[in-house]
Amino acid sequence: MSVLAVILVVTTSPSSLAQHETGADLLGGERAFRDYCANCHGPDGDLISQVDLGHNNFRQPYSDEEIAGIIMNGIPNTPMPPTPRVTEEQAYMLVAYLRSLGERDNGALSGNIARGKTLYEGRGKCMDCHMINGKGSVLGPDLSSIALVRSAAELEQSLLEPDSEVQPGNRFYSVQTSNGEMVSGRLLNHDAFTVQMLDSNERLRSFEKSQLVSFGFSNPDMPSLATGYTQQEIADLVAYLSTLRRGAAQ
Ligand code: HEC
Ligand code: HEC
Structure with missing residues (x-):
């Protein structure tokens, strides 16, 4: 964790969060993020190198007002554009949403990519059904660039409740x-x-x-990992899957 992130965690007091954090705000923020931001910043906000929006890991300890300002006005002389379609209210919803991602992160177990890969290739038997970069099986969906289209939370849900969102073509x-x-x-x-x-x-x-x-x-044969795997193991798998972004423009 960088020094900046430590400062930010300290300055992000619960009271500054409480202002905007209703469920509806977070949903509105999530939707706006998908509509206006994820195409550049990625579903987890960390697709642009050196920029990490989803883990309370901003490059400076911005206040809520400063982040809302960046969203509405962009950062002059950089590729970060103003987003005139976003209202001030939506900008604050986005701030609340990004802060909530960081909060969840602080409480969540952090996964280990290498352990996740070992589990994927070994005991998890994931390769019996999935393909990554040409290795594995075509029975289930190809996961080579899964992190480009699924957030960490969605990946976790796919592992715990595989039936919840079956894509056409995976029937x-x-x-x-x-x-x-x-x-x-x-x-x-x-x-x-x-x-x-x-x-x-x-x-x-x-x-x-x-x-x-x-x-x-x-029913799709994707086995639920809700039993037989520890929470740490699920986090490890999600960490590994989150690295799979073949074809990402970097
Ligand atoms: C066209 C691509 C693009 C879009 C769309 C975009 N951004 Fe950015 N954003 C960038 C780039 C590139 C940077 C880094 C700019 C720089 O070099 O300082 C950035 C930087 C930021 C920063 C500063 C991060 C930091 O740690 O300093 C924030 C906050 C941010 N963007 C939020 C958003 C939000 C929220 C949206 C959606 C409303 C959004 N961006 C839409 C490309 C984009
Ligand atoms: C017996 C076959 C089988 C095994 C074993 C299997 N999967 Fe799956 N998996 C599937 C199928 C089929 C789907 C698509 C159906 C669905 O979306 O629920 C799927 C869906 C997924 C998705 C969601 C893909 C998307 O497009 O959102 C992820 C992520 C995933 N599997 C990861 C894993 C991991 C990690 C393992 C190993 C721990 C694993 N799978 C083991 C068959 C399997």
């Missing part, structure tokens, strides 16, 4: 053939008569529905 399908074979896998395409899927050996399989005993969607 699983199961069939039983007339000779009793059960096949399940990632659905590629289906219409009234046929279904095509990738089975667990990553082979393309195509079936005529009229030839099948049964067929239909099945």
